[in-house]
Amino acid sequence: MENKQMPLIIDTDPGIDDAASIFWVLASGKFDVKALTITHGNVGVEKCAVNALRLLEAAGRTDIPVYKGARAPILRPRISAEYAHGTDGMGDSGMPMPKVQAAEGRAASRIVEIARASDRPVTILAIGPITNVAIAVLLEPDLKQYVDKVIFMGGAVRVAGNFTPVASFNVAADPEAAQIVYQSGIPVVQIGLDICNQFSFRPADFSNLEKADSPVNRFICRMVQFRLRQMGVTDTESVARSDSIALNDVAATAYLMNPDWFTTEMVVGDVETAGRCAGQTVLDFANRDNRVPNVCFASGVDSQAAIRQWSRDLCGGF
Amino acid sequence: MEKRLPPVIIDTDPGIDDAAAIFWVLASGKFDVKALTIANGNIGLDGCVTNALRVLEVAGRTEIPVYRGAYRPIMKPPMDASWVHGQDGLGDAGLPMPTAKEAPGYGPAEMARIVRESPEPVTILSLAPLTNVALAILLDPEMKKNVKEILFMGGAVNVIGNDTPVASFNAAVDPEATHIVYHSGIPVVQLGLDICDQFTETDADFERLRDEGGAIGRYLYDMTRAWRQRDSMRRYSRWYKTREDGIGMNDVAATAYLINPDWFTCEDVACDIQLGGISAGQTVVDFRGWWKKEPNVRFAYAVDGRAAVEQWMTDLIRCDHRQ
Numbered sequence: 287m288e289n290k291q292m293p294l295i296i297d298t299d300p301g302i303d304d305a306a307s308i309f310w311v312l313a314s315g316k317f318d319v320k321a322l323t324i325t326h327g328n329v330g331v332e333k334c335a336v337n338a339l340r341l342l343e344a345a346g347r348t349d350i351p352v353y354k355g356a357r358a359p360i361l362r363p364r365i366s367a368e369y370a371h372g373t374d375g376m377g378d379s380g381m382p383m384p385k386v387q388a389a390e391g392r393a394a395s396r397i398v399e400i401a402r403a404s405d406r407p408v409t410i411l412a413i414g415p416i417t418n419v420a421i422a423v424l425l426e427p428d429l430k431q432y433v434d435k436v437i438f439m440g441g442a443v444r445v446a447g448n449f450t451p452v453a454s455f456n457v458a459a460d461p462e463a464a465q466i467v468y469q470s471g472i473p474v475v476q477i478g479l480d481i482c483n484q485f486s487f488r489p490a491d492f493s494n495l496e497k498a499d500s501p502v503n504r505f506i507c508r509m510v511q512f513r514l515r516q517m518g519v520t521d522t523e524s525v526a527r528s529d530s531i532a533l534n535d536v537a538a539t540a541y542l543m544n545p546d547w548f549t550t551e552m553v554v555g556d557v558e559t560a561g562r563c564a565g566q567t568v569l570d571f572a573n574r575d576n577r578v579p580n581v582c583f584a585s586g587v588d589s590q591a592a593i594r595q596w597s598r599d600l601c602g603g604f
Numbered sequence: 605m606e607k608r609l610p611p612v613i614i615d616t617d618p619g620i621d622d623a624a625a626i627f628w629v630l631a632s633g634k635f636d637v638k639a640l641t642i643a644n645g646n647i648g649l650d651g652c653v654t655n656a657l658r659v660l661e662v663a664g665r666t667e668i669p670v671y672r673g674a675y676r677p678i679m680k681p682p683m684d685a686s687w688v689h690g691q692d693g694l695g696d697a698g699l700p701m702p703t704a705k706e707a708p709g710y711g712p713a714e715m716a717r718i719v720r721e722s723p724e725p726v727t728i729l730s731l732a733p734l735t736n737v738a739l740a741i742l743l744d745p746e747m748k749k750n751v752k753e754i755l756f757m758g759g760a761v762n763v764i765g766n767d768t769p770v771a772s773f774n775a776a777v778d779p780e781a782t783h784i785v786y787h788s789g790i791p792v793v794q795l796g797l798d799i800c801d802q803f804t805e806t807d808a809d810f811e812r813l814r815d816e817g818g819a820i821g822r823y824l825y826d827m828t829r830a831w832r833q834r835d836s837m838r839r840y841s842r843w844y845k846t847r848e849d850g851i852g853m854n855d856v857a858a859t860a861y862l863i864n865p866d867w868f869t870c871e872d873v874a875c876d877i878q879l880g881g882i883s884a885g886q887t888v889v890d891f892r893g894w895w896k897k898e899p900n901v902r903f904a905y906a907v908d909g910r911a912a913v914e915q916w917m918t919d920l921i922r923c924d925h926r927q
Contacts, residue, residue, distance in 0.1 A: 446892070450894065558881050560879075561881050562876050562878045571764065571769070
């Protein structure tokens with residue numbers, strides 16, 4: 287029987303918000319998740335691979351292969367975000383170590399193989415620095431025939447960056463890789479800080495998860511507790527008065543779940559690779575050079591609808 | 605004895621909006637304009653020199669010296685924006701050719717000399733790419749001690765660029781010069797597109813200048829005619845919504861700060877200039893303090909544009925009637 291699920295590769299650096307996203311994808315039951323390919327990012331690639339295995343085990347989905355990928359960006363020294371994710375990348379919340387191992391093979395090669403073997407073009411949900419996808423582009427000149435789109439959590443256009451004044455973390459971590467992917471001919475859906483800043487998770491969003499007790503939901507709640515402590519917040523009440531909890535990868539995953547929540551526009555886009563602005567996503571809304579639009583830029587979103595669905599799927603899915 | 609007026613040097617690449625701005629500085633009667641130094645920018649350098657002389661002649665102020673400045677940016681070939689300003693750079697409106705001549709000397713050297721010799725700190729109103737100002741700083745490191753501030757029409761922070769998606773024309777023409785000036789230690793007031801986008805001069809404004817003013821009013825009406833009618837300028841109108849009913853003369857917006865800073869809201873920020881890459885010339889502001897740098901720029905981000913335009917018209921009309 288034909289598999290009606292959309293074929294999907296998740297390229298990820300778990301990561302608290304990566305976990306919240308991957309659980310959502312699995313809970314929704316809408317996707318044929320071919321693999322998790324692991325990049326350096328929030329923490330180093332080895333720790334990220336361990337984390338991917340931990341969360342697949344919690345979800346009871348160890349059938350999905352985990353492939354380790356690039357340990358460093360294409361040109362630059364590695365940056366990371368332990369400040370936001372803890373030294374283990376999962377909020378140092380004492381999650382059990384995995385019993386299973388990463389699968390054989392390197393992430394970028396596996397992306398190419400999976401895409402070529404798929405009976406339909408695959409979608410890549412890229413929620414970390416995009417080094418693996420860039421290497422896949424460099425490996426296979428016809429990759430664009432096999433990939434439907436890359437949904438990329440990265441970029442900042444009309445808002446300030448979260449790693450430099452003009453660049454978001456995932457792009458700043460490997461600007462050259464991002465430019466390779468943006469110019470690859472594969473449509474890039476840019477779910478950047480313009481969208482992520484419109485998502486605000488509130489304590490009530492997590493209390494539902496706590497009630498629907500399951501290993502996955504406990505996992506998420508413990509990681510969120512880390513984020514709260516780190517924000518200097520001890521009780522859930524005061525969160526409502528402070529900044530909300532950022533789970534940026536969930537915003538990108540929302541596009542996968544339902545593009546109709548989003549306002550988008552096809553534009554010409556590049557990634558700055560030089561100087562002070564390296565990692566900036568430069569979108570030419572006026573298309574001064576008459577190029578073919580390559581980026582589907584998301585500027586607006588019904589984030590409340592997305593968060594409601596996220597919570598519903600997680601409560602019902604595990 | 606009459607109180608001495610504050611000394612000002614105008615660095616400019618006339619340019620329709622440069623002309624409108626220079627007329628305003630002169631018409632206001634509030635400043636001692638020491639010189640016009642001419643930059644490459646809106647059109648080629650020769651044309652800009654000629655236009656500066658034409659503007660002064662129409663204003664009856666040929667005693668103000670015009671010094672020719674740098675013929676190209678520090679690291680790049682010359683650029684031009686004659687597509688905005690017409691073949692002659694002043695809207696091909698038949699402004700008479702000058703009888704006066706440019707003064708001998710190089711713009712940056714004369715700028716440095718005037719600043720050094722001035723008993724009071726000099727304000728530099730920079731309505732062009734900053735090449736001349738940067739060269740003056742390189743020529744005379746002591747100059748910065750006697751510059752009150754540099755009012756720069758350039759930069760784009762919270763708005764899109766008008767030369768590239770992220771850079772304004774005046775900063776993008778010579779990013780290296782902008783970098784030199786911004787890090788010179790001289791106070792810089794950035795009057796960039798964040799401000800300029802809040803200015804609109806409407807068709808009705810120009811009709812009023814033509815009908816109530818004199819020669820200057822009529823010239824401004826004629827110089828801007830093609831600009832106001834040109835559809836190509838509306839291609840950014842999705843972002844420049846206030847421009848549906850007029851044009852934005854950016855140099856007038858920057859000059860408004862010289863006339864009355866109280867119209868503006870500013871924040872002192874650490875600002876760096878992108879060199880190289882596709883973002884070259886971008887003014888990058890570190891609002892979050894990542895760089896741990898002291899503020900080097902006064903960033904103007906809000907303005908009562910209508911009040912300034914009204915004053916601009918009032919000053920021009922009054923001046924026209926005096927002549």
